[in-house]
Amino acid sequence: MKPGPRRSVSQVDIVDAAFEILEQKGFAAVSVRGVAAALGLTPTAIYTYFPSKNALLRAMVDELLSSLDLAAASDPAVDWRQRVHALAAALRARLAEHTGAMVLVTSGPLDGPHALSLNEALIAGFMGERMPLDDAARAAHAVLAHVLGVAALDAAERAGDVEASAGRTSSGALWSDAASHPLTEATAHLVAGSAGGAVGVVGAGGADAVSASDDGRADSAFAWGLDRLLDGVLASVAEPVTAGA
Amino acid sequence: MKPGPRRSVSQVDIVDAAFEILEQKGFAAVSVRGVAAALGLTPTAIYTYFPSKNALLRAMVDELLSSLDLAAASDPAVDWRQRVHALAAALRARLAEHTGAMVLVTSGPLDGPHALSLNEALIAGFMGERMPLDDAARAAHAVLAHVLGVAALDAAERAGDVEASAGRTSSGALWSDAASHPLTEATAHLVAGSAGGAVGVVGAGGADAVSASDDGRADSAFAWGLDRLLDGVLASVAEPVTAGA
DNA sequence: ACCTGAACACCGTTCAAGT
């Protein structure tokens, strides 16, 4: 099973070991001590390669982003909208794969080489749609925010599968006893659901629809929101700023 | 300074103590042991009120959301766009106030009473713009995702003020040595910057512009993205679905 | 440069016991 402890380790070995632990035992198990043990090292040996646990976490973030296909996202032969959808879906899938990915992504600025390249590809793509540089940068930021936000809501929902909350107000009454939130209750099915799964297939199918391979309920909500954002962003190209309220 | 240990505690006392520690010593200091000590209790006494630390965290999330002015957000006399902006800015400000707010929000489903009421207000608001229930729910989800996503990017950036990353690839070269990411570098100023600060003033000024009191660079990027999202969402009311690519 | 061993100052949670 195990490849056995290596004789000499490197930064990438440590990051790989950390990901293996993340996938098999969850985010809470990703510890300096645990990673070191997986490599047959003493905990303090890790500090030769990373100045802190946080630095290791940030290296993991960039490793995670390295799996994105930026070449495909930069192919001008494909519709930009389609490319954004594929890129966003891929990023969301990566974030959904591991528990606690939001903690990872929040451990420091997204200024690693792959994070910068991702941002660069997004800005360039929007500029290809005749957007000025500044707005293209804002659009890239907004798309990134949308993906991270949906990932955060996904993560929050998954975190509660095991744990039931306290569930009581100070008056002792149970939360949302009946129809006090009818709209939310009636639409919960549209927004909740599993991410990942078939998401990896997006962009591989090829020809027809943007969100053809979506089957999760949350996946279509994700695509819908992204489409509305892109609608608004791309519409800003035609009518610059002048139309006021 | 300290009000002294209480004679009898309650769930709200514990949550309050946890927030005080969060604001003064940061998220890492919010521990069962620390909260208990602040109340003059033994760590294990906390488990009489919360089944786990995570349950305490979730109670903190709902407490955080309780400060949102949902009444103002439901006032039909005010333009819906303006109400969404105020609500979103307020939520973002709350998330920006404390370090590690994203970890808090990710600790479990947003199904507390105040979270549900927030969602309810958002859905109702979009329905007031003649959107069908399903799309209104998706729009609410998208707005929430946008706020959380921007908050995540904010948090990530702040997390790096202290800590410089490893900063080296396996080849030993420094990250982003020169102009390998020109678009990102040229626009970094548009997207980075402090959140919070004057944000709390939004909605208190009153009359004229939506983002009048914004001064941070990130604040205007936040408002821009939200406006583009609302553009796309509200445009979907006029032309339902029929228009194809 | 790379790694160990011992130590410091912490964690969340369980359990048995007291009132």
Next chain:
DNA sequence: ACCTGAACACCGTTCAAGT
């Protein structure tokens, strides 16, 4: 119901020392 005390199985990080 509410709280204590002891214990279990952990943390991240520093420091002095070895090679």
